[in-house]
Amino acid sequence: MPTPLPEPAPRVRIGELSDRVGESPTLLRAWERRYGLLSPVRSAGGFRLYGAEDERRVRAMQALLAGGVSARQAAEAVLSTSAEGAPPSPVAEGGAIEDTRSRLTQTLGRFDDVGANAVLDRLLANWGVATVISEVIVPYLVDLGERWADGSATIAEEHFATSVIRGRLLGLARGWDGGSGPRALLACPSGELHDLGLICFGIALRGYGWRITFLGADTPESTVIETAAHLTPNVIVLAATKSSRLRALASGARGAMVPIAIAGRGATRRLADELGARLLDVDPVTAANRVAADIP
Numbered sequence: 001m002p003t004p005l006p007e008p009a010p011r012v013r014i015g016e017l018s019d020r021v022g023e024s025p026t027l028l029r030a031w032e033r034r035y036g037l038l039s040p041v042r043s044a045g046g047f048r049l050y051g052a053e054d055e056r057r058v059r060a061m062q063a064l065l066a067g068g069v070s071a072r073q074a075a076e077a078v079l080s081t082s083a084e085g086a087p088p089s090p091v092a093e094g095g096a097i098e099d100t101r102s103r104l105t106q107t108l109g110r111f112d113d114v115g116a117n118a119v120l121d122r123l124l125a126n127w128g129v130a131t132v133i134s135e136v137i138v139p140y141l142v143d144l145g146e147r148w149a150d151g152s153a154t155i156a157e158e159h160f161a162t163s164v165i166r167g168r169l170l171g172l173a174r175g176w177d178g179g180s181g182p183r184a185l186l187a188c189p190s191g192e193l194h195d196l197g198l199i200c201f202g203i204a205l206r207g208y209g210w211r212i213t214f215l216g217a218d219t220p221e222s223t224v225i226e227t228a229a230h231l232t233p234n235v236i237v238l239a240a241t242k243s244s245r246l247r248a249l250a251s252g253a254r255g256a257m258v259p260i261a262i263a264g265r266g267a268t269r270r271l272a273d274e275l276g277a278r279l280l281d282v283d284p285v286t287a288a289n290r291v292a293a294d295i296p
Contacts, residue, residue, distance in 0.1 A: 022175030063124035204288035
């Protein structure tokens with residue numbers, strides 16, 4: 001039975017938790033009842049209230065389910081990481097997350113899909129989505145891009161690794177359009193095929209309760225404008241590796257009368273000033289934090 005709430009705390013009712021994580025209240029209650037995944041407390045009025053640890057458990061559960069783990073096994077894995085309290089931080093664990101990132105590099109380098117997904121399962125269960133994105137996936141992708149550029153990574157390795165990671169990220173993104181929070185429209189311009197950073201940003205922004213509409217790579221200008229007119233998002237975020245691609249799309253998108261932010265290697269301060277756009281020249285998780293802070 002939930003215990004009485006002794007004093008005010010930053011907790012939410014199940015509807016708000018549902019909006020944040022993109023799962024129905026019915027499913028969340030089922031996970032609570034069957035597996036003990038959630039540990040609500042009761043308000044003075046008798047309502048169940050859920051905290052940050054409950055949200056972390058749900059997101060870890062989602063990550064494992066996306067990797068093909070059964071619901072019962074996923075719940076057991078998530079609860080095992082919570083048995084001693086909050087999961088260890090990367091620093092407190094003495095570099096363990098760096099070791100796991102190294103294992104991810106090794107498995108992807110061997111074209112070992114099963115091994116790579118097992119490493120990702122472990123990372124997501126132990127540290128959560130935001131930490132894995134910022135501490136593992138983004139650094140790995142940066143390193144892979146540098147190795148591909150200098151010829152030490154083959155085209156096959158680059159294609160295989162990005163395919164595996166993209167699949168896992170889109171699994172984590174399942175249901176990211178649900179809820180009632182602010183909406184972000186995300187797109188890469190025509191000719192831009194690198195959308196992994198934008199997916200990472202969308203997942204991180206979803207963690208703040210935002211709804212995500214993702215148009216993906218190689219999106220024509222007219223498509224962005226039409227979608228913006230239909231949805232009236234709170235922000236349009238465009239990402240590209242070349243400034244010329246961003247300039248063309250952002251210039252057209254300004255007609256939608258929606259705030260625009262630009263990201264990726266092609267996003268520069270000069271271009272942002274020229275377009276009247278916000279520059280997101282930081283990692284995807286930090287960028288999501290800044291956008292979320294602008295529009296609560």
